[in-house]
Amino acid sequence: MSLKEKINEDMKAAMRAKDMAKLGTIRLLTAAMKQKEVDERIELTDAHVLAIIEKMIKQRKDSISQFEAGGRQDLADNEKAEMAVLSVYMPAAMSEAEIQSEVNAAVAxxxxxxxxxxxxxxxxxxPKLAGRADMTAVSGLVKAALSKA
Structure with a gap:
């Protein structure tokens, strides 16, 4: 089952369970997926869907920091709940050691x-690490590895 199909099945399950918070978040995700399909006239692959989810999670993180800085904990909690729903679809994160070994292999x-x-x-x-590692941290590791070279 592709990631897109899994998301659609989860949306149906959320409808049946009347889980409005999860349903709203999944609907936002499906809307973003449909928008990309229409804009680019493509059929989304799992990689495309992961990129969309990653972007949405990053937006939620930015919003959370802004809401907390503005003293709006209620809105920050909503964003955290949405981020938790979106995070379910991301692949397992890589450990620091795994990322470092990938960086060393790529440099070589x-x-x-x-x-x-x-x-x-x-x-x-x-392409190897997308969705499994924070690319900002990876960039820092690459910069450190190359400054030693």
């Missing part, structure tokens, strides 16, 4: 010699 595979080769290394890592 590309023959990167210094910081100027960061783009090459990130191009190799992005």
């Amino acid at each position: 595979a590309t023959g990167a010699a210094g910081p100027q080769d960061m783009g090459k290394v990130m191009a190799v890592l992005k």
Whole structure:
């Protein structure tokens, strides 16, 4: 079952269970998926769906920090609940050691010699680690590995 089909099945289950919070979040996700399909005239793959979910989670994190800074804990709690629903669809996160080994392998595979080769290394890592690791942290690890080289 593809990720898109799983999301649709979960939406039906949320409707049956009358779980309005989960249903609302899943509807936001399906709307974003349909929007991408219409805009780009493509059939979404699991990778596309993961990218959409990752973007939505990042938006929720930003909103949570803004709401908490503004003293609106009620809105921050809503965003946290939405983020929890979205996180279910993400693959298991990689450990720090696994990410570091992937970074080292990518640096070796590309023959990167210094910081100027960061783009090459990130191009190799992005498809492998998308959705499984925070790419900002990966970028920091790559930068550290290349500064040693």
